Amino acid sequence: MELTAEAIVELFRGDARARKELAELLISEPDIRLAIINAVLRDVATKSDIEALRAAVKDDIKALKEDMERRIEELRSEFRRELDSVHREIDFLAREIDRLYRLVMVSVLGILISIATTILVRVLLPP
Secondary structure, eight states, X not given: OOOOHHHHHHHHHHOHHXXXXXXXXXXXXXXXXXHHHHHHXXXXXXXXXXXXXXXXXXXXXXXXXXXXXXXXXXXXXXXXHHHHHHHHHHHHHHHHHHHHHHHHHHHHHHHHHHHHHHHHHHHHSOO
């Protein structure tokens, strides 16, 4: 029987005690243990990694906050402009309504004077 790497792996899969012994043998060798530790450390977050991430998150939050504050201020300014525009339109409409009211009142007054004059002419100057 030829012993291949695949066959060796299958043998270790089937024997938990042999796997444990192999692991103990590997970690007892300083060079291999150091290589394993270095490989694991590359995948583990360090305190400095976490601090860097925390700083990056804080910077992102700060930038987002500043962007939101800027956008809110832009919206407030836009709202004020729109509100001023509405106020101007309301003022214009109020002046137009007032002008129309005066015109109607003058017309009604003219009609009343015309009716009164007609009545007075008929009363004072009989036919």
